[in-house]
Amino acid sequence: MDLAVNSFASLSVADAAALPEIPTELLAEILRQLSARDLANLSMQSKQLKAAVECECLWKPLCRSRWPACGLIQSSSWHALYRRRAQLPHGFVAGVDQACLLQQQARADSARLSMLFERFMRALFEACVEAGDAAAGAGREEYEGLRAAVLWWLKTHPQVAVRFVRDANTNLQAFDMWQAAFVNYPDTPWRRSAVAFLQELAASEAWAHESVLARIAAEAGSLDSAMRALLGEEERANLHVRVPAGVPAEHWWFFLGAESSGLGPALRVDVAAHHRVVVH
DSSP, rough: OOOOOGGGGOOOHHHHHHGGGSOHHHHHHHHHHHHHHHHHHOOOOOOHHHHHTTTTHHHHHHHHHHHGGGGGSOSOOHHHHHHHHTTHHHHHHHHHHHHHHHHHHHHHHHHGHHHHHHHHHHHHHHHHHHHHGGTTTTTHHHHHHHHHHHHHHHHOOOHHHHHHHHHHHHHHOOOTTTTTBBTTGHHHHHHHHHHHHHHHGGGGGGGGHHHHHHHHHHHHHHHHHHHGGGGGTTTTTOOOOOOOOOTTTOOOOGGGGGTTTTSTHHHHHHHHHHHHHHOO
16 A cells, blocks of 8 residues: 555545555554545444544544634534534634634733734634624534633733723724815724624623623723714715624624715614614
């Protein structure tokens, strides 16, 4: 048998049948050269091959190669982790891993907390808009890892979270006379959505973070009022932003420019009705 095999497709039926008969060390060397898909196909050939393919030594490097930060999420085994993550949206997994990695960096780098938290919130936003049904299905472990990271920030650095919302409100007020636009508005909707997602993730333990969540809610309310006020500045404001797929309909701040563009004739009524954002 050619030990340079790198694809299950290149194995003959006779070769596959003979694999369980060769020494364990040699079999492991052959299996390490195969892809995850080839290993899955090979595992269906016999009980012996199935047992060999499920060896953790094969799946750990495959997981690390595809998702370098995957070790930050708990799982019963590397094989289970790979099978689960292969079913999840790429953007969701990437966002979760990035958020958890940034939390780890913040543990060791207190001098850059504001910058790390901003990047964390961006990763949180991207993970949540890409999640789909992942939080209720195969992605429960990833979602819980994301929740744990959020709760760590609220417990350890609550002032950074509050400042993030307050700064979004302050930056929103910047109006450029030359461009005739609120130049920071395009950067505001994702920030407000990230705050809404953070509030949702923390809701299960709101009792433990009641004070900081109340402060975040107050700052978010002020930001909402400031964004609603932009509707009275339609002639001066450039409120059009790209709306990423997966943004909940409740996140009205992404659609402030819809009324003036003719895309949302009832926008003013809809906005007024959303005194509090609830993410489902």
